[in-house]
Amino acid sequence: xxIENITKKYGKKTVLDNISFCFENGIYGILGPxxxxxxxxxxxxxxxxxxxxxxxxxxKEDIGYLPQKxxxxxxxxxxxxxxxxxxxxxxxxxxxxxxxxKVNLLEEKEKKIKxxxxxxxxxxxxxxxxxxxxxxxxVDEPTVGLDPKERIRFRNLLAQISNDRIVxxxxxxVEDIESIANNxxxxxxGKFKTSGSLGEVxxxxxxxxxQLQVDKNEVSKYSEKIVTDVNYQGSKAVIHLVGDxxxxxxxxxxSLEDAYFYLCKE
Amino acid sequence: xxxxxxxxxxxxMINIRTLIxxxxxxxxIFYTFFSIKDGLGDITASAYxxxxxxxxxxxxxxxxxxREEKDECKGILLISKCRMEMVNxxxxxxxxxxxxxxxxxLLVIVIFYCVGxxxxxxxxxxxxxWFIYFFLVAIISTLIGQIIGxxxxxxxxxxxxxxxxxxxxxxxxxxxxxxxxxxxxxLFKKISGYISVGQYDAFEKINYLYGLExxxxxxxxxLLYIALLVIILKIVMxxxxxxxxxxxxxxxxxxxxxxxxxxxxxxxxxxxxxTGHMEEEGKYLTKSVDMCVDVRKKLNxxxxxxxxxxxxxxxxxxxxxxxxxxxxxxGEKENIDYEQNGDFITVKFNKVAKKGEVKTINIEYSGLxxxxxxxxxxxxxxxxNFAWIPVPGKKMVFKxxxxxxxxxxxxxNEVDYTVKYKxxxxxxxxxxYENGVLKGKSKCGVTLISxxxxxxxxxxxxxxxxxxxKIRYKNLASKILDIYDKCEEILQLKCxxxxxxxxxxxxxxxxxxxxxxxxxxxxxxxxxxFEVAEGEDDYLLNxxxxxxxxxxxxxxxxxxxxxxxxxQFTIAVKEQDREKIESVISKYxxxxx
Numbered sequence: 001x002x003i004e005n006i007t008k009k010y011g012k013k014t015v016l017d018n019i020s021f022c023f024e025n026g027i028y029g030i031l032g033p034x035x036x037x038x039x040x041x042x043x044x045x046x047x048x049x050x051x052x053x054x055x056x057x058x059x060k061e062d063i064g065y066l067p068q069k070x071x072x073x074x075x076x077x078x079x080x081x082x083x084x085x086x087x088x089x090x091x092x093x094x095x096x097x098x099x100x101x102k103v104n105l106l107e108e109k110e111k112k113i114k115x116x117x118x119x120x121x122x123x124x125x126x127x128x129x130x131x132x133x134x135x136x137x138x139v140d141e142p143t144v145g146l147d148p149k150e151r152i153r154f155r156n157l158l159a160q161i162s163n164d165r166i167v168x169x170x171x172x173x174v175e176d177i178e179s180i181a182n183n184x185x186x187x188x189x190g191k192f193k194t195s196g197s198l199g200e201v202x203x204x205x206x207x208x209x210x211q212l213q214v215d216k217n218e219v220s221k222y223s224e225k226i227v228t229d230v231n232y233q234g235s236k237a238v239i240h241l242v243g244d245x246x247x248x249x250x251x252x253x254x255s256l257e258d259a260y261f262y263l264c265k266e
Numbered sequence: 267x268x269x270x271x272x273x274x275x276x277x278x279m280i281n282i283r284t285l286i287x288x289x290x291x292x293x294x295i296f297y298t299f300f301s302i303k304d305g306l307g308d309i310t311a312s313a314y315x316x317x318x319x320x321x322x323x324x325x326x327x328x329x330x331x332x333r334e335e336k337d338e339c340k341g342i343l344l345i346s347k348c349r350m351e352m353v354n355x356x357x358x359x360x361x362x363x364x365x366x367x368x369x370x371x372l373l374v375i376v377i378f379y380c381v382g383x384x385x386x387x388x389x390x391x392x393x394x395x396w397f398i399y400f401f402l403v404a405i406i407s408t409l410i411g412q413i414i415g416x417x418x419x420x421x422x423x424x425x426x427x428x429x430x431x432x433x434x435x436x437x438x439x440x441x442x443x444x445x446x447x448x449x450x451x452x453l454f455k456k457i458s459g460y461i462s463v464g465q466y467d468a469f470e471k472i473n474y475l476y477g478l479e480x481x482x483x484x485x486x487x488x489l490l491y492i493a494l495l496v497i498i499l500k501i502v503m504x505x506x507x508x509x510x511x512x513x514x515x516x517x518x519x520x521x522x523x524x525x526x527x528x529x530x531x532x533x534x535x536x537x538x539x540x541t542g543h544m545e546e547e548g549k550y551l552t553k554s555v556d557m558c559v560d561v562r563k564k565l566n567x568x569x570x571x572x573x574x575x576x577x578x579x580x581x582x583x584x585x586x587x588x589x590x591x592x593x594x595x596x597g598e599k600e601n602i603d604y605e606q607n608g609d610f611i612t613v614k615f616n617k618v619a620k621k622g623e624v625k626t627i628n629i630e631y632s633g634l635x636x637x638x639x640x641x642x643x644x645x646x647x648x649x650x651n652f653a654w655i656p657v658p659g660k661k662m663v664f665k666x667x668x669x670x671x672x673x674x675x676x677x678x679n680e681v682d683y684t685v686k687y688k689x690x691x692x693x694x695x696x697x698x699y700e701n702g703v704l705k706g707k708s709k710c711g712v713t714l715i716s717x718x719x720x721x722x723x724x725x726x727x728x729x730x731x732x733x734x735x736k737i738r739y740k741n742l743a744s745k746i747l748d749i750y751d752k753c754e755e756i757l758q759l760k761c762x763x764x765x766x767x768x769x770x771x772x773x774x775x776x777x778x779x780x781x782x783x784x785x786x787x788x789x790x791x792x793x794x795x796f797e798v799a800e801g802e803d804d805y806l807l808n809x810x811x812x813x814x815x816x817x818x819x820x821x822x823x824x825x826x827x828x829x830x831x832x833x834q835f836t837i838a839v840k841e842q843d844r845e846k847i848e849s850v851i852s853k854y855x856x857x858x859x
Contacts, residue, residue, distance in 0.1 A: 060347060061346075061347045065342055066342075067342065070339070070342070071339055072339050073280045073333065073339065075279065075280045075283035075284055076276065076279065076280060076283075080276055080279065083272065083276065084273070084276050085342070085346075087269050087272050087273050087276075087348065087351075087352075088273075088343060088346035088347075088348050088349065088352055089346050089347065089348070090269070090347055090348055128342060129342075
């Protein structure tokens with residue numbers, strides 16, 4: 001899938017600013033703060049939003065989509081909802097049990113949707129998205145509102161179903177993207193700030209991340225623009241620094257969180 | 267198709283499991299019960315039921331249509347490739363689901379019928395009424411709800427729904443008039459007659475334009491309404507779903523074809539009936555009629571008429587009620603062309619028929635009935651002076667009076683009738699039953715009445731009555747005969763002795779001036795005046811007088827004159843005062859035969 005010069009404006013506000021990218025099979029994690037344009041980009045790819053530019057190499061029916069807020073008709077059972085989606089996508093309903101097994105919802109298939117927990121509902125969301133074996137799977141903020149156990153379960157599930165297709169996951173939770181995606185895109189203010197594998201993204205920060213032990217009273221001397229974390233230990237504090245011009249400090253290996261902070265800071 | 271049906275099934279399941287919709291059932295049952303507690307006939311007064319059904323089904327239609335947004339699954343459904351099928355399945359499921367609410371009304375009606383007096387003719391009428399007034403109205407309001415849902419998705423829509431449902435409902439006419447007057451917009455008043463489905467006025471705008479056959483006109487009106495709404499819904503659906511133009515045209519074409527098929531199957535539009543006001547005498551006399559009548563499903567007639575030509579002509583005109591469609595007219599020895607236009611048939615011979623020539627023509631026709639006079643498997647009500655058998659000349663089948671329409675009392679010369687009939691019920695007639703056929707002479711055609719009826723004989727007079735009159739028919743018949751005798755005496759009538767009295771349900775207006783339900787045909791009195799007649803001798807006297815006077819030019823007088831005549835005649839008959847009669851006759855230039 002190739003996107004070229006995608007621009008989207010709401011009135012005078014530019015939400016997507018001339019984005020171009022080429023996606024190949026694999027999991028892409030789009031990381032960015034709220035309002036970065038992640039959801040809008042996904043909606044443009046799906047065709048729910050109009051945009052300027054070009055998107056090539058996909059058809060509507062090739063896409064499986066799990067929106068940020070997902071539910072189905074609450075009066076239907078899990079199985080009926082899946083049949084509904086199969087009918088809508090023109091897919092074979094014999095695959096429903098397999099899909100439900102994969103997302104661990106087989107035992108709940110006769111349960112009404114209104115009785116599902118939040119985690120179950122997200123899993124149903126994934127199940128409906130993979131109906132018809134789509135070439136592209138778009139998952140918007142998949143772990144929002146899930147407890148830690150469900151988040152881990154959901155991440156594993158996404159990893160399982162990502163074979164031989166493009167999977168686009170948007171999130172502002174760094175940990176999720178770090179653990180699932182093999183391609184990372186950091187997005188801010190409607191632009192792709194960087195993209196690449198985790199190693200490639202982190203290599204940008206070589207020599208730009210360090211830590212320094214200072215007196216507790218001196219923490220405020222350091223600009224908030226470069227301090228990402230402060231760890232107090234008695235009268236001392238260890239501050240974590242990210243930036244182009246660091247004070248004299250111990251340089252350490254960068255993490256994705258550092259890259260996110262570095263690229264998305266105002 | 268399989269996919270569509272499956273989606274339809276799932277949509278139905280969603281509807282059925284949405285418990286909040288069932289709130290509608292309680293007021294429906296409540297008001298249906300109260301509208302029929304005094305008898306099924308009162309169902310026509312069920313304005314509240316209709317209004318609740320309209321509001322309820324419109325809201326349900328709207329909610330079904332906007333359910334995606336509410337259940338937060340719009341995004342995933344929007345990108346599906348079979349979305350249009352889903353939208354269509356949902357629209358159909360909404361209609362089918364809402365029709366269930368109208369079926370609940372029917373269920374209450376049927377229960378009442380089963381536990382109450384089982385009057386078959388009435389349940390037929392009530393079911394017909396239910397079909398037009400509840401079943402089709404539920405479809406109409408669902409479609410409107412869906413159209414609103416496709417255009418607006420906001421809580422404000424409910425205000426619009428309330429406004430529209432009141433406007434088209436039972437309160438609509440008054441509401442729109444008030445609304446229009448307040449805003450000084452005359453348009454509202456003008457359109458109220460066209461959009462109303464919750465009330466009916468036979469003399470109002472579109473209904474009046476359609477003609478007299480209220481049921482078929484109302485059916486036509488509703489079907490036309492539905493067809494237009496389906497097309498509008500398709501257009502808004504296509505716009506909302508961002509269909510391309512060809513898909514949009516395809517969708518509209520498919521719904522258009524469905525509507526046309528529905529029209530062909532269900533509607534029997536007879537709005538073309540325009541008989542005009544001029545009557546022409548026929549150029550022939552009917553000598554004898556030999557006919558086969560089959561009333562087992564609808565009226566099927568095969569008639570052999572012997573006619574005598576009164577002047578040299580190759581064209582004769584005859585009158586036959588327009589809902590009875592002629593399938594063939596053939597002569598005994600010659601080809602005959604014919605044309606049926608409204609209530610008139612023009613028959614063209616291939617050569618000029620000479621005065622005095624006697625011809626035989628065979629006519630076959632069949633058709634549905636009017637609201638008033640009908641023939642079918644459960645009941646038949648064909649009075650002799652209703653043009654269900656061709657009569658000479660151009661006659662008005664129904665006559666317009668001042669503010670009402672009545673059956674025109676067409677009289678023939680005396681005709682010799684032989685009638686073979688097929689019916690599921692015993693048929694009562696003014697003719698004599700001999701060896702399996704009805705035979706006799708009559709100036710007032712052939713009367714056939716059947717259904718849930720019995721007969722009795724009092725002092726040599728045959729009384730035929732529907733079962734709801736079993737208790738009162740004797741008293742009623744003897745009173746009628748008494749009053750008739752009095753009238754005969756004081757009016758110096760030279761009429762036939764009454765040999766038959768039919769006590770059968772009859773609509774107001776049909777037989778005479780406003781409110782009258784009694785008619786005299788030769789030696790037969792047909793009356794529907796049994797509901798209020800008990801203990802009201804003056805009312806019965808009034809009925810008999812109207813029946814007698816309706817044979818004169820009485821029907822053409824204005825209502826003030828009619829009231830005056832009736833009042834004077836009533837006093838005169840009661841006081842046995844012939845002088846008063848004479849003065850009224852001379853004042854209004856009427857004659858009493």
